[in-house]
Amino acid sequence: MSDLTLYGIKACDTMKKARMWLDENDQSYAFHDYKSAGIDQAHLEQWCNEHGWEKILNRAGTTFRKLDDVSKTDLDQTKAITLMLAQPSMIKRPVLDLGERTLIGFKPELYQAAFNS
Secondary structure: OOOOEEEEEEHHHHHHHHHHHHHHOOEEEEEEEEOOOOHHHHHHHHHHHHHHHHHOOOOOOHHHHOOOOHHHHHOOOOHHHHHHHHHHHHHHOOEEEEOEEEEEEOOHHHHHHHOOO
């Protein structure tokens, strides 16, 4: 499989694990650091439509927890996408674009299953 894109933040520990797994399993990929390169609304909409915004928005992270209460209430997909566009570190990571679908987060068994299917 080629033309993979791994989206995330370079310094994130989970990202490092995903990158190491891909390297060890000889999977070539492009890395898109959305902290430095940003992310567009179309990608966020696609990921939210595929997985649900609740899975894409990282509410456990420091960036989200530091938001004021007004920003955290009455969340819906539109509001979540607006927050993630403004603060890409609120996007769950990594996002691995396989072309026909995406994987959110990193679990070795999910990556293994995706490449063995």
